[in-house]
Amino acid sequence: MSDFSVKADEQLWTELQMDVERFKNVPPVLTKLYSDIFLSQKNRPAEMTYFDNMIENIYTGRIQEMLDARKAGKPVIGTFCVYVPEEIIQAAGGLCIGLCGGSQATVPDAEKILPRNICPMVKSAFGFKISGMCPFFQAVDFVYGETTCDAKKKTWELLDKYVPTHVMEIPQLKRERDKRLWLEEVKDFKQAVEKITGNEISEDELRAAVDTLNAKRKSLQRLNSLRHNNPSPISGRDMLLIQQIAFYDDPVRFTDKVNELCDELEARIKENNAVAPKETPRIMVSGTPMALPNWKLHNIIEGSGAVIVNEESCIGTRYYKDTIETNGASAEEMLEKLTERYMKIDCSCFTPNDDRIDQVIAEYKASGAQGLIDYCLQFCHTYNIEAVKLREACEKEGIPFMAIESDYSPEDVGQLQTRVEAFIEQISE
Incomplete structure (x- = not known):
């Protein structure tokens, strides 16, 4: 892909209230980095072209899809963790989006507020939001946070000042009482997502979402x-x-x-x-x-x-x-099975x-x-x-x-x- 180039859309980024002057330098940097690491490989599978295209459109096409979904009243939820019950988001017709958090570029921004001696992923992610350097962050309804580590759970308190942040408590043990707690957290998250759409997720919608994400996981x-x-x-x-x-x-x-x-x-x-x-x-x-x-x-x-x-x-x-096996389960039973699946992580x-x-x-x-x-x-x-x-x-x-x-x-x-x-x-x- 000699013509590979990460696309830019300064008008879109301006609408998202990003730091356009700074961010416009990111696509050419990512273009070179990606070309050096991925496109320099020999004998790549031809079907990798799709995934190359996803990187080309990472700051434009996918962002526009997120904005279109929000305009249609669909929830767009930003995440950092595999504990997000994405079946709930999918069932509501929404988009589950992993947010920026893998770059050194915004760590100095975060260190103006956060301690230096904490996880670089937490600093990177927080830095992306406060610096206006992540279009994904700018296009979500709210951010899903979880209590998997101390750095994250305390950072969510600060992040909530910049973007609405829904925190779910992840149990630290896997006893039956811990599973019951997690089920209640999943139900609370379901209500938070439903609040955006104004509609309760139906049993059929939840089952279809489970099937969709089962298929995704099976493909991987x-x-x-x-x-x-x-x-x-x-x-x-x-x-x-x-x-x-x-x-x-x-x-x-x-x-x-x-x-x-x-x-x-x-x-x-x-x-x-x-x-x-x-x-x-x-x-x-x-x-x-x-x-x-x-x-x-x-x-x-x-x-x-x-x-x-x-x-x-x-x-x-x-x-x-x-994966999750529904086998004709009711909506309540599906939530229980969903809970069991996530507790296996x-x-x-x-x-x-x-x-x-x-x-x-x-x-x-x-x-x-x-x-x-x-x-x-x-x-x-x-x-x-x-x-x-x-x-x-x-x-x-x-x-x-x-x-x-x-x-x-x-x-x-x-x-x-x-x-x-x-x-x-x-x-x-």
Whole structure:
């Protein structure tokens, strides 16, 4: 895609009350970054063109779809977490949109208000809003916040001054009483969404939404299974991109395009048409989420001669590994099943969280990986501490393990590259 260019629309951004003078510099920067990381890859699947187009239109076309939805009275909800019950938003005819939070550019803006020694994703996201540098933030009805970490739950109090923020309490344990609490939180969220439309979500609408999002998750399960083939028919960079786009694209359109890509990958596997030779070292990544455009670690790993074959994270399998079976359930029963599905997510905010350790080991074995890199955003205490138990489990299983802690800045790229190259050399021996 030699003519690839992230599109700009200064009139649209002005209407959204953005800092246009500053933001107009973002599309050319993203164009170069994306071209260097993604379009420089050899033998990419042809169906990746759709996902390239999604990045081209990230600040224009999708934003216009959000505004059109709001004009039609449909809810547009901004999110940061896989705990958002997006079936509720879908059932109301709304849009569930993952917000900006993966760039170093707005961290200095946030640090004028927030402490420096907190999660870079929280600082990045808060900075995007207060600086007027994220069109997605400017186009939502309200933001969904959750209590998965201390930095987030206290930042929501400040964010609410700039954009309406609905906070849902995520239990920290998974007892029956905790599940009941989460069910009540889901019901409260449903009422908040219904308040925008003025209509109560019907049983049929909820069932249709569950079916739509089940199909989306199954398409990602299918895609992830195909990449486990050796040699892999798709790069880890492209897979990461697709998983990031999943958080802001239309779910029906996205599902169709993922399945079309899967069809192509199945054909590539039959033809032994891969992105890297069979002997290429295979890496699995686990840990904290990678919000768009955080492509730093994947670019380092694959630029060092390995291929990434699985992501156990909120941007990866944690988002789509579980579906909801309705089987003729009533609206109340569907909400209960929805609650059960979200309580299966193995976020490190839970204690104990041994299910996640077991899940990582199971995914590692299924993916055919040869080494595990656990990625932790700086100051993310829960994942950082949980890495101790994960390391112990990997040592017990004989799995090569490396823990990496980083932020969004490019300052540690050289150091990380040296460590990653040494790790790849180790597992290649």
